Amino acid sequence: MDMWLKEGQISDAAMTYKIKETLVRKQTEYQDLAILDTYAFGRMLVLDGIVQTTIKDEFVYHEMISHIPLFTHPNPKKVLVVGGGDGGAIREILKHPSIEKAVLCEIDGSVIEECKKYLPEISSELNNPRCEIFVGDGIKYVHEHKNEFDVIIVDSTDPFGAAEGLFGGSFYKEIYECLTEDGIFIAQTETPFYLPEVVKKVFNDAKAVFPVTKLFMAGIPTYPGGYWSFTVGSKKYDPETVDLSNKIDFETKYYTKKLHKACFTLPKYIENLIK
């Protein structure tokens, strides 16, 4: 049987992946969840038909969403991940020895459960004693915790449906309150090529809340366009100019200290978008 996944994120153009095996497919309380084994990217998590993460290219996303804010903050101890049920961000966060507690607040417990089972390379640190898992609404969690986290990572699905409330001004104000006085926020913020208006709105919403707001790019093959944006909002430290010389080194596949700075230099059309 020649079985292919056709991804439905962008209209009139689609990535397709040849499937070896469907490892799990179920309707959870929140979404259509599948973990597929593919020929080109190995096992992948697919939510509502959209590829979230794959064994072969997850390192780009998880390294960049974690190490940029954690190396920008001088001494991050408490980190909150909103979403991120696959555990990839948690795995990267716990590489930083200063971290005392990393809270994962994922609305869909089934994502955690199935990723623990089928994506052990990504979910490997979800049982780490420094990781605390909370299954519930990220918006509610952030609202109920004030002045608590040094870094907040919004590792969500796209801003349509379930995750819509995780993008935009009112949530960013709550995040600001949830951060400590020198805290840093980061979110994945979509493709500037296909969804320029989303990138622009989200950036401006963050900019209205945070004294320092920067956007950077990373090359992620399984995300539409292959060139993905992340937005950083910071109360104090500038991720682009921070001194990284005294930071520890550990093995990475994408992140480097030099790239930490360079990734904020944007192509003209993206620069114009957030001007």
Next chain:
Amino acid sequence: MDMWLKEGQISDAAMTYKIKETLVRKQTEYQDLAILDTYAFGRMLVLDGIVQTTIKDEFVYHEMISHIPLFTHPNPKKVLVVGGGDGGAIREILKHPSIEKAVLCEIDGSVIEECKKYLPEISSELNNPRCEIFVGDGIKYVHEHKNEFDVIIVDSTDPFGAAEGLFGGSFYKEIYECLTEDGIFIAQTETPFYLPEVVKKVFNDAKAVFPVTKLFMAGIPTYPGGYWSFTVGSKKYDPETVDLSNKIDFETKYYTKKLHKACFTLPKYIENLIK
């Protein structure tokens, strides 16, 4: 009719594009040539089933393959484009007022002819008096011209089939001879994610010939992986450290002077590939 192009470049994963209209489809002396009008990317040139350039994202490729070498050279007067029959590189090259002659050496005259007809936004400068068109073999042309060009741009299809001879050491030696004493060479050199061995080989082949060899990346949505490599070989000037402060400014959509430097800072896995 719901008609889609499925691109065959990468096995087991494929980009697909919904087609509005097939403007031209023919077997030329060298390849299967099509110009399709698509919903997501507008008109696109497809050779042997592989998307070469599209109205919507061509600016990234054509700006980066042209302006990086042309702004690195202090006074480029004569440029050779090997391949590039769509005319996009010629259009960008002729934005540099120092250019006296830009030679396009394209093996397949049908590409030039059909792009003039159906992709006028890209081919617009092919009739410019500073552009000289030569329909013929690039390898032969380069062999027959010594010490002549300040910049040589290899704007070819992929290193399989017709364009295979345009990648690799023996051709790069000929290019070296064809360049003036401070000349610069650039080529599109594929995707480090899907084809790491190709990127590695091509880079090392160039490095064996040129005193300065550098690789940079750009985000191109319609190329596999969306994050594409270019290799620069230079006899004298380093594109990453060259002083750009006195260079003229003109309107671009991707290239900026700051990005000219930053694009050479590579993700770790690409850095490792060419170490």
